[in-house]
């Protein structure tokens with residue numbers, strides 16, 4: 001079953017907190033590829049035991065993507081752009097997971113942060129109610 005529950009227990013890296021204080025009002029572009037970005041990605045990958053938040057393929061700090069569960073590209077969720085609780089690590093393939101998800105988000109979607117996500121995904125798949133046009137990888141069931 002894909003989508004395993006991720007329990008976010010680790011607090012954000014101190015350098016990430018400091019960067020945010022120093023760069024109030026900055027966008028993701030100003031953060032991307034900084035040393036703090038690299039450190040944050042490493043922290044997220046470790047927190048998830050080196051598994052993609054959606055498909056569970058093995059990922060590394062060097063080859064992964066910082067995923068915004070609530071997309072930073074949607075004005076309503078811009079405020080969550082640097083919120084640690086909204087950040088996950090996904091695999092880095094162009095056609096799956098974080099990159100494929102893009103700006104798609106629904107409050108009712110099965111989130112890896114939902115502790116019942118595995119059960120919910122099974123129920124949705126069985127009832128045919130989960131949308132599969134946007135993130136097919138979320139719906140593949142072993």
Ligand SMILES: [Zn+2]
Pocket residue numbers: 052053054055056057090091092096097098
């Ligand atoms: Zn993936």
